[in-house]
Amino acid sequence: MTQKNKQANDKDTSYEKFAFSTDLLIFSVSRGEARTCRTLSDKFFSILLVRRTKEPYSGKWCLPGGFVKEDETLDMAADRVLAKETNLHNIYKEQLFTFSDLKRDPRTRVISTAYMALIDKERIVDELSEEASWFNIHLEEDKELVNVVLENGEEEIKFSIKKYVEDKTTSKYKYEVISNDEIAFDHPLIIMTGLDRMKNKVQDTDIIFNLMPEYFTLGKLQQIYEVILDKKLLDPAFRRIIADKVIKTDKTIKTGGHRPSIMYRYKSKWGDKDEK
Amino acid sequence: MTQKNKQANDKDTSYEKFAFSTDLLIFSVSRGEARTCRTLSDKFFSILLVRRTKEPYSGKWCLPGGFVKEDETLDMAADRVLAKETNLHNIYKEQLFTFSDLKRDPRTRVISTAYMALIDKERIVDELSEEASWFNIHLEEDKELVNVVLENGEEEIKFSIKKYVEDKTTSKYKYEVISNDEIAFDHPLIIMTGLDRMKNKVQDTDIIFNLMPEYFTLGKLQQIYEVILDKKLLDPAFRRIIADKVIKTDKTIKTGGHRPSIMYRYKSKWGDKDEK
DNA sequence: CTAATAGTGTCTATTAGACAGTATGTT
DNA sequence: AACATACTGTCTAATAGACACTATTAG
Numbered sequence: 001m002t003q004k005n006k007q008a009n010d011k012d013t014s015y016e017k018f019a020f021s022t023d024l025l026i027f028s029v030s031r032g033e034a035r036t037c038r039t040l041s042d043k044f045f046s047i048l049l050v051r052r053t054k055e056p057y058s059g060k061w062c063l064p065g066g067f068v069k070e071d072e073t074l075d076m077a078a079d080r081v082l083a084k085e086t087n088l089h090n091i092y093k094e095q096l097f098t099f100s101d102l103k104r105d106p107r108t109r110v111i112s113t114a115y116m117a118l119i120d121k122e123r124i125v126d127e128l129s130e131e132a133s134w135f136n137i138h139l140e141e142d143k144e145l146v147n148v149v150l151e152n153g154e155e156e157i158k159f160s161i162k163k164y165v166e167d168k169t170t171s172k173y174k175y176e177v178i179s180n181d182e183i184a185f186d187h188p189l190i191i192m193t194g195l196d197r198m199k200n201k202v203q204d205t206d207i208i209f210n211l212m213p214e215y216f217t218l219g220k221l222q223q224i225y226e227v228i229l230d231k232k233l234l235d236p237a238f239r240r241i242i243a244d245k246v247i248k249t250d251k252t253i254k255t256g257g258h259r260p261s262i263m264y265r266y267k268s269k270w271g272d273k274d275e276k
Numbered sequence: 277m278t279q280k281n282k283q284a285n286d287k288d289t290s291y292e293k294f295a296f297s298t299d300l301l302i303f304s305v306s307r308g309e310a311r312t313c314r315t316l317s318d319k320f321f322s323i324l325l326v327r328r329t330k331e332p333y334s335g336k337w338c339l340p341g342g343f344v345k346e347d348e349t350l351d352m353a354a355d356r357v358l359a360k361e362t363n364l365h366n367i368y369k370e371q372l373f374t375f376s377d378l379k380r381d382p383r384t385r386v387i388s389t390a391y392m393a394l395i396d397k398e399r400i401v402d403e404l405s406e407e408a409s410w411f412n413i414h415l416e417e418d419k420e421l422v423n424v425v426l427e428n429g430e431e432e433i434k435f436s437i438k439k440y441v442e443d444k445t446t447s448k449y450k451y452e453v454i455s456n457d458e459i460a461f462d463h464p465l466i467i468m469t470g471l472d473r474m475k476n477k478v479q480d481t482d483i484i485f486n487l488m489p490e491y492f493t494l495g496k497l498q499q500i501y502e503v504i505l506d507k508k509l510l511d512p513a514f515r516r517i518i519a520d521k522v523i524k525t526d527k528t529i530k531t532g533g534h535r536p537s538i539m540y541r542y543k544s545k546w547g548d549k550d551e552k
Numbered sequence: 553c554t555a556a557t558a559g560t561g562t563c564t565a566t567t568a569g570a571c572a573g574t575a576t577g578t579t
Numbered sequence: 580a581a582c583a584t585a586c587t588g589t590c591t592a593a594t595a596g597a598c599a600c601t602a603t604t605a606g
Contacts, residue, residue, distance in 0.1 A: 014343075015295045015296075015297070015343035015344075016295075016296075016343070016344075016345065016346045017293035017294055017295055017296075018293055018294055018295075018296045018344070019291045019292075019293055019294075020291075020292075020293070020294045020296070020387060021291070037605090037606090038555065038556055038557085038605075038606085039555095039556075039557090040556090040557075067290075067291035067292070068291075068292075068294070068376070068387075069292060070292045070385065071378065072378075073376045073377055073378060074374060074376040074387075075376075092443065092445065094443075094446070094448070095373060095374065097371060098350060098371060098374045098389045100344075100349045100350040100351075100389075101349055102347065102349060109346065111296060111344075111350075113374045113376075165546055167368065167370075168482075168544035168545075168546045168547070169368065169481060169482040169483050169484075169485050169486055169542075169544060170370070170477065170481040170482065170483050171481065171545075171546070172370070201446065205445060205446040205447065206444075206445040206446065207445050207446050208445075209445050210445055217558085218558085218559085219557070219558070219559095234595095234596065234597065234598090235558085235559075235560090236559085236560070236561085236562095236596090236597085236598090237594095237595065237596060237597085239559075239560090240594085240595085241595090254604070254605090255557085255604095256556075256557080256604080256605070257554095257555065257556055257557085257604060257605035257606065258555080258556045258557040258558070258602095258603070258604050258605075259556090259557065259558045259559080259602055259603035259604050260557095260558080260603075260604065261557080261558055261559085262558085262559090266445075268444035268445060269444075269447075270441055270444045270447070271444070312583095313578090313579090314578075314579080314582070314583055314584085315583075315584090316583090316584075493585085494585085494586085495584070495585070495586095510568095510569065510570065510571090511585085511586075511587090512569090512570085512571090512586085512587070512588085512589095513567095513568065513569060513570085515586075515587090516567085516568085517568090530577070530578090531577095531584085532577085532578070532583075532584080533577065533578035533579060533581095533582065533583055533584080534575095534576070534577050534578070534582080534583045534584035534585070535575060535576035535577045535583085535584065535585045535586080536576075536577065536584095536585080537584080537585055537586090538585085538586090
């Protein structure tokens, strides 16, 4: 047994080749309706999905993606897909995970590296392509089961996921699709992986500012923290924590029947102006 | 310009195929020499390297790895490589990053997903293969420059890396190889990526216990924290923090000219015994 | 006036850092 | 006794949570 393994792989220099793609989980924040003219509009955390027009999964929704080209790195491929969908460049993105299940694509074996990207939706000037749409995320956790509802005002997509701790030392979650009729491929897993990553990163990095415009109010910023973390924050604590991440400007904004709010800009600990 | 991108990729359903491999960054802890019979032995954080016997980079050191097979997921391939090198199974591992630079392998385009794995070296009963060796890691940071020395008692490998903040919101580091004569491929980048991940995870997960045997003393555990974080910790603070991650046993161990120490076991917050 | 959000002051509870001390073995 | 590590007590500083309060606008 101990010797078997050593021998078995001794001269494995031959290799197979694989189709290789990248899928993009593009996050943004959507404004819901204001309930009255005085109240703030609700905020939703949302992702961009595109409707497939070809087999397999024709008619279903999936994450934007594409095959990697021979002269492209993964980063380049991800940027290309991002630009194709949003016409934006210099977007924040990070590698999420590489998915390699044998049957994740019914056509042929495809390995895919997923990226997540964060944008301020308001920056998109061109219309989205006809097949693309922003879906607001609604999560409902019931012990191990996570029910996800994605909704874009017209259509509602649901899937549910079993979530359990895969490794006790790192509390890393593993996801298993329980039901899913509307999303193509293993993309529900990518969505869960990205949401999980976001929750973690929002708490211990400044990643959230990639969702914000240059000038924003602390109230708006707090709303977005709350919608991502899915819980209310206390004002004084929140302001203490972000105090040294923002710069007060002399702009103010009047947004209704209450005191106008001061606008701030992001200031990273690596320097004031972030010249992306 | 805005229209160009949309058109250019409209019917990209064709795809190229890529060679696909996995590389393993296997971490462990090595005992150095005790200075006197009374002192504790120094600990070193170390990685497993193998000497290449074939071109390219014949004679250089590299991370253990191999091409992914057609009927294997990445996880399976990583487990296979792990078993081949150590004859151990059920090892802690996690996906690190997928490297896709165009010229990272001089033979042909190879995309590689790196994993990091943590083991208690003492569990390895079989001899390592002749070409494999544990190298202790010594880091020396001078502003942006990181000088890395890997040493296995006989041989010393050096390389240096420029480390800079790639993204200001997340403080994610990007690495660039400045000098490297002894390590094959882009493996210095994988090593840096893994060290960075370890430093982060040691602080906010229990990942370190994957390096420990079942029974250990708090002094040993603290030494290992210190060697990974590369700084001294204060005893009372350390013990406060790990107090609820360990269970006291009735075993003690006498290790020299001082009070014997109590042995502990790991207890995860998900339950006492972790039946891997 | 009231409703609604903007923003602040302050008390308390918890946690982190520091230092000094005690305990108990070998040589 | 001297040394080396094991382990604890306690003071202080910093941080997080909670609540109550003031400020300023539109209607």
